[in-house]
Structure formats: structure tokens, C-alpha cells
Amino acid sequence: MMSGIPNSDNRMTIKVKFFASLREAMPQAIDEVDGSDIRTIADVWARATHDSAMPGHVLCSVNLEHCESTDSVTDGDEVAFFPPVTGG
Amino acid sequence: MMSGIPNSDNRMTIKVKFFASLREAMPQAIDEVDGSDIRTIADVWARATHDSAMPGHVLCSVNLEHCESTDSVTDGDEVAFFPPVTGG
């Protein structure tokens, strides 16, 4: 994760992307979330989905690398959520 | 093996081929062997090589199929001897 300089009030802005069936399931497009209580990928999910639970099959990445939902995030990170990959 | 009709005196004529280093090692080209005391592939080798022992690494075929030196032969068979194969 990129190390950002925290704002004085610890607010973070996180870019968020959803792919494939998750993107289509979103009631409206969302590009970023912000708040001072965001610590982990799971927090980003909660903020972006109005506190819905993150389904077990959902995969995530931070700054273009696969990650776990318990990984922490830093101001300016790009977080993505997606279903199991089906390339090849 | 093709089933041939034995001659009255049990003489057999066997076509013989040698390949690669075995062919080059033959003092002279040989196309066939015959005799009434030929029963197996090993007998064909002995007849073709003036009773030299068949080296352990030598492979053989009868009528275009891999075989063992103990396999029997029939009049008219084509027998080949060759070193380990190195294609591909």
C-alpha cells in the first residue's frame, strides 16, 4: 500500500472499484469512499455498501495487488472488489 | 507375427534390418538370414552377427512392432535391431 500523509482529522479517501457481477449488483456507481473510521479493506466494503456484510466469495485487491479483507488501507489507496476470476 | 507355411524342412527366411549405430557397426550389409534352427529373435541376431552376443541395450522389432529377443519368429517375418531411440 502507498503510504499517504494522514489528514489532521485522520480522514481517508479511498478509490473503490467493483467488477463483473459485483459492479452490476451495486444500486449505483461508486468511485470512492471517505471517512475517519476506515482502517481495513472490510471497512471500505462496509462504507461502499451501506454496511452490508462482505460475502465469503468476494475477492479484493489494494493498489492492483490481491489482498485479504483484514488488510489495512491508507489514504489514497485504490481498493477493488470482485467475484472469483474466470479468465483463460 | 505373420503366420507362414513352414517349408518341409522347417527352413525359414527372415528379413533383417539394422539401424543407426548398429547398421554402421555391421562389417557388411545383410538383408536376410535363413536356416532351419531359427526360432527366436535372438536366433536371428546370432545368425546375422556370426554368433555374437546381443548387447543388452539393443532393441528389436518384428513386422514393425516392438518385441522381446525371446519372441519367436515365423518364415517371412521382418526383424529389425536398433539402439535406443532418440527422436523428438
Next chain:
Amino acid sequence: MSVLIVETAFDPEAEQRAFTSALPNGQAGATASFIGTMRNRNEGDEVVSMTLEHYPGMTDRELAAIIDEAMQRWRIINALIVHRVGNIQPGDTIVLTVVSAEHRAAAFDACRFLMEALKQRAPFWKKETLSDGSSRWVEKNTTG
């Protein structure tokens, strides 16, 4: 090593030839390749077209990381991955992986590794359109 993400139909044999032609002459004894092609059936249904979505930026990076890992695990000379995205028709090539090595075991092993790793990790998603006009996301890759 190279990674190509392409938005229009590509000719896998032409890409493979370009790859092998660029190898140092006489060094590679073995080239293993895999071509994945869109089928016209899946799970019992007729599929008339497909959309391949991906995550630009992450895809390239992930495929390059997969090749890096192959180059560390096996003694190989070079490797290529080409992957299609966008709208695809049955019979179109989806993916090409090629690995050249001095000896065949490394080429075979690494080529298969590229495909298995790509199927597990690379951020691509397939959405099929069926003959009745409905569409559905492919939920899961089969294990190889």
C-alpha cells in the same frame, strides 16, 4: 517475457511464430504452448457470444508476476501470455501461453503453470450470452 491484452481477435499461431522467431537461434530445444478458444457450449447451454471484462492495470501486472514466478521456478528462455478482452465469438482465441526452454520438461511445466496461475489469479471475468438472449456471469473456473 511479454504480456499482451488485446481487444480484437488475434491469430495465436502468428503470435507464437513472432515469439519463437525472436528467440536466439539454436538455443531453445523446446516450445510448449496453449491456446484457449471460446466454445459454443457451456454447462449444457448454447453460448452465442461472450464479454470478457478485466481490471486494466492489475491484469498486466498480475500476468507479468505470473511469468516472473515461472522464470524463477523453471529454467526457461522466454515466455509469452496474450489474452483477449471485450466481445468474443465462439471459435475466437481467448488466451495464448507460450514457453521456450532448452529442455522439454521445463517448457511443459512452465506453460501449464502459466495457465493454471492465470485461471486462479488474473482479474478477468466472463459473461456469456446464451441462444435465448439471456446472459450470465461464469461463476468459477474449473480446476485444471
Next chain:
Amino acid sequence: MSVLIVETAFDPEAEQRAFTSALPNGQAGATASFIGTMRNRNEGDEVVSMTLEHYPGMTDRELAAIIDEAMQRWRIINALIVHRVGNIQPGDTIVLTVVSAEHRAAAFDACRFLMEALKQRAPFWKKETLSDGSSRWVEKNTTG
């Protein structure tokens, strides 16, 4: 299935394309191929050319039997073996094996099987000419 024994240089990608183009459209999801190429070094020596001897009649039969066995062991759509004989230069293609199947595991497994079986059983023999003008028979294929 087809088996080709060729006495002059061949283009493996052209043969591969001819093979895949002849498949029923949309059925094959997976094509695995292997290209064996003459290297310019072997066992530490520079090799300038090679002669590939074979046993006409038996070779074709053995390669066809190997493909038959693959078609019985794996669920594959079609398979091809092309093998060069005669005088060969470094960089020339020696062998091409291609297998198409609905799914990748069968294509990968069968393609590798074709090569391993060919190396073990098909009656071909290589004689190398080295840079000092001497020549020698290759004694044994490596295990894959």
C-alpha cells in the same frame, strides 16, 4: 488424427494452424502443442548439423499407435504429430505435437504423453555432426 513424416524443413505454426482450422468450430476449448527444435549445442559441444534416421513403415505405425492410445486415455478431439527426418540444421523444427480437447487438462496431459511416448518408442535416431567435423550418434533421450 494425423501423422506426418517430412524430409524437408516445415513450419510448425502453419501445420498447427492447418490442424486447428480443420476442427469443428466452437467445440475445442483447449489446444496444447509442443515444438521440438534442433539446438546448436549438446552435451557441451557445438553441433553444426544432424541426420535423423528412421525406420520407414514402423515409424508411422508407431506414431499412429501412440495417438490411438492418447485418444483412448483422454477425452480429446484430435491430435497431430509431425516429425522431421533427414538432414537438419540448428533452429530447424524436429517435431510438432498438437492436441485439441474440450478442456485443458486433457489437452495438456495428452500432448505431453505424445512427446514422452514418441521419445521412448518411435524409431528415430539422431547423428550429430560437431564443429570439429566429427560425428556421433546420440545415445539416449533424456527423460522428460
